[in-house]
Amino acid sequence: MFTFPRSIAAAVVAASLASLAAQAGAAAPLPQLVQKDGRHALMVDGAPFTILGVQAHNSSNSVAALKQVWPAVMDVHANTLEIPVAWEQVEPVEGKFDFSYVDALVKQARQHKVRLVLLWFGAWKNTTPQYMPGWAKFDNQRFPRMVDKAGKPIYCMSPFGEETLKADRKAFVAFMTHLRKLDEDHRTVIMVQVENEMGTYSQARDYGAKAEAAFRQAVPPAVLARKKSPVPGAASGTWSEVYGPYADEYFHAWSFARYVEELAKAGRAVYNLPMYVNNNLRDPLAPIVPWKNENFVPGGPTYDVIDIYKAAAPHIDIAAPDIYQPESAKVAADLDLFQRPDNALMVPEMGNSANYARYLYQILGRGSLGVAPFGIDYFDYSNFPLGAKGTDKAMAEPFGNIMAVFRPMERLWAKWAFEGRTHGVAESDERTPQTIALKNWKATVSFREWQFGEKTWFPDLKDTPAGTETPNGGVAIAQTGDNTFIIVGQYARIKLDGDGVNAGKPSLWDRVEEGHFDGAGKWVMERLWNGDQVDYGLNFKGKPLVLKVTIATY
Numbered sequence: 001m002f003t004f005p006r007s008i009a010a011a012v013v014a015a016s017l018a019s020l021a022a023q024a025g026a027a028a029p030l031p032q033l034v035q036k037d038g039r040h041a042l043m044v045d046g047a048p049f050t051i052l053g054v055q056a057h058n059s060s061n062s063v064a065a066l067k068q069v070w071p072a073v074m075d076v077h078a079n080t081l082e083i084p085v086a087w088e089q090v091e092p093v094e095g096k097f098d099f100s101y102v103d104a105l106v107k108q109a110r111q112h113k114v115r116l117v118l119l120w121f122g123a124w125k126n127t128t129p130q131y132m133p134g135w136a137k138f139d140n141q142r143f144p145r146m147v148d149k150a151g152k153p154i155y156c157m158s159p160f161g162e163e164t165l166k167a168d169r170k171a172f173v174a175f176m177t178h179l180r181k182l183d184e185d186h187r188t189v190i191m192v193q194v195e196n197e198m199g200t201y202s203q204a205r206d207y208g209a210k211a212e213a214a215f216r217q218a219v220p221p222a223v224l225a226r227k228k229s230p231v232p233g234a235a236s237g238t239w240s241e242v243y244g245p246y247a248d249e250y251f252h253a254w255s256f257a258r259y260v261e262e263l264a265k266a267g268r269a270v271y272n273l274p275m276y277v278n279n280n281l282r283d284p285l286a287p288i289v290p291w292k293n294e295n296f297v298p299g300g301p302t303y304d305v306i307d308i309y310k311a312a313a314p315h316i317d318i319a320a321p322d323i324y325q326p327e328s329a330k331v332a333a334d335l336d337l338f339q340r341p342d343n344a345l346m347v348p349e350m351g352n353s354a355n356y357a358r359y360l361y362q363i364l365g366r367g368s369l370g371v372a373p374f375g376i377d378y379f380d381y382s383n384f385p386l387g388a389k390g391t392d393k394a395m396a397e398p399f400g401n402i403m404a405v406f407r408p409m410e411r412l413w414a415k416w417a418f419e420g421r422t423h424g425v426a427e428s429d430e431r432t433p434q435t436i437a438l439k440n441w442k443a444t445v446s447f448r449e450w451q452f453g454e455k456t457w458f459p460d461l462k463d464t465p466a467g468t469e470t471p472n473g474g475v476a477i478a479q480t481g482d483n484t485f486i487i488v489g490q491y492a493r494i495k496l497d498g499d500g501v502n503a504g505k506p507s508l509w510d511r512v513e514e515g516h517f518d519g520a521g522k523w524v525m526e527r528l529w530n531g532d533q534v535d536y537g538l539n540f541k542g543k544p545l546v547l548k549v550t551i552a553t554y
């Protein structure tokens with residue numbers, strides 16, 4: 001019989017006990033990020049947790065609107081809802097806070113047994129001040145806007161606005177203080193995003209008087225220590241001296257980073273939840289060139305300035321990619337660029353059209369702390385062409401099918417990921433086979449295969465399996481022991497061959513069980529695969545399945 005390593009069973013038990021303690025009203029441990037050997041885990045109730053999330057629409061942050069959110073959360077089998085808390089809604093009148101929405105949201109999340117990641121929409125939401133309260137967003141004197149090279153104010157708030165920072169931070173601290181009171185005995189809220197996709201569309205930085213003065217100062221030593229110039233520059237000096245043509249955009253990133261640091265530091269001082277910032281991605285495959293003609297959005301935590309954020313915003317745990325570039329090569333490059341020993345991978349937003357669903361395998365397989373497609377919410381508003389056209393069950397289904405199989409093993413998967421046992425691939429746009437290096441084994445994953453035989457046996461066969469018209473295959477694999485694996489997949493064939501000490505040795509499937517994990521993390525077998533079901537590799541059709549596999553050499 002398959003048994004889990006003791007540490008995994010212990011983690012599952014720890015999480016269950018902590019949940020029971022929370023239900024009984026005793027404080028569960030604070031959610032936190034931990035790091036070991038360059039890998040990361042999000043600890044929730046004292047054990048690693050995988051965010052199988054969805055993000056609601058921007059305007060679903062009201063009590064009545066939640067009615068259309070929960071059914072989608074349930075249909076996707078998500079364990080976490082990401083949803084905004086806007087400055088304008090909690091402080092509609094300066095100094096008068098109203099957290100009734102937060103109270104209802106947290107209560108309803110508990111009723112649905114779902115965790116929350118709350119998104120603080122403050123001075124910047126996709127670069128604009130749209131979510132600032134009315135009393136703040138039109139007061140150019142007190143809350144100054146950025147200034148262009150000609151000296152004219154533009155749409156975006158200046159990150160050097162002292163009153164902006166003071167007021168945004170005050171509201172954020174009030175929010176975190178309220179959260180602590182509301183949730184410290186439950187930990188329904190497990191993370192907070194600070195601002196949303198910061199940066200500026202139309203120019204490389206702020207040219208206002210305060211910004212100019214700061215730009216002429218020496219680059220802070222913490223930034224110098226981490227961020228090298230892509231062109232020859234001075235070892236120290238002003239931003240221009242050190243970073244040459246990149247000075248404007250690096251300075252801009254630093255300006256936002258130091259601002260969010262102030263919010264995060266003050267917020268965590270009252271309630272120390274993990275915090276992250278999200279990013280409107282630049283093209284990960286395009287060469288790095290200085291900002292020009294809106295070739296990317298400068299100021300936010302794009303991959304090339306993660307070091308600046310790390311230096312200037314130590315209270316922010318993660319710079320996270322919002323994935324809306326659906327090309328498989330770009331997704332792979334984005335994941336590579338944001339997953340670093342000093343930056344845990346977490347994908348807080350991703351397109352919600354069906355072509356993105358396959359990336360769940362790749363993202364979870366890589367050991368991401370979590371992933372959340374955006375706009376999984378039955379509010380009848382579609383963000384096509386960025387995402388799905390529909391806002392109905394058909395939109396939810398491709399993600400729900402996959403999350404449903406991961407959900408019962410959300411704790412196990414997180415633990416395996418933290419131990420470096422998990423891997424994943426998504427079918428590429430080229431649809432070619434991919435290999436996965438495992439310990440003493442190599443997996444080959446191919447796509448558009450029939451379930452029987454080899455393609456080479458039927459050279460004249462033109463027919464292709466239904467459902468594979470566009471790339472939507474994926475496989476995630478956890479190596480749970482030397483020769484044991486948990487494999488999850490759809491529209492894919494996987495074969496294992498010996499590698500390392502097993503290289504060149506013939507092998508056979510010892511046992512292939514189809515089944516699922518129950519709520520306590522115990523494996524439940526439903527069918528034993530053998531014969532036709534294993535002779536041509538392990539073949540997955542459209543419905544995601546979980547296989548528990550043992551293989552051996554002879």
Ligand code: DGJ
Binds near residue numbers: 349375
């Ligand atoms: C990225 C933003 O972060 C989201 O809030 C949303 O506006 C999407 N883009 C587009 O739907």
